[in-house]
Amino acid sequence: MAIGLLLLGFGLAALFIVNGIRAVVPSETGMLELRIRALYALNQRYQALMGLDRSLTRAIGSTDGCTATWTPWWIGSTSCSP
Numbered sequence: 001m002a003i004g005l006l007l008l009g010f011g012l013a014a015l016f017i018v019n020g021i022r023a024v025v026p027s028e029t030g031m032l033e034l035r036i037r038a039l040y041a042l043n044q045r046y047q048a049l050m051g052l053d054r055s056l057t058r059a060i061g062s063t064d065g066c067t068a069t070w071t072p073w074w075i076g077s078t079s080c081s082p
Contacts, residue, residue, distance in 0.1 A: 026034060046052075
């Protein structure tokens with residue numbers, strides 16, 4: 001009986017450990033989002049380190065003459081007036 005309780009205890013501990021690891025590891029979508037955020041932050045730090053002018057970055061043009069630079073959704077939108 002003691003061996004059975006010991007095995008049951010090890011099984012429950014393994015179950016809790018696996019569930020804890022599964023909760024920490026992001027999904028495929030979360031991993032992609034994390035990668036995009038990291039690359040964006042790296043690019044921003046590189047631009048600041050090299051002293052690059054933000055006005056020289058590639059602008060996304062539209063039919064209304066707006067040339068606002070691209071901003072990720074987690075930072076917020078920028079208003080553009082032609």
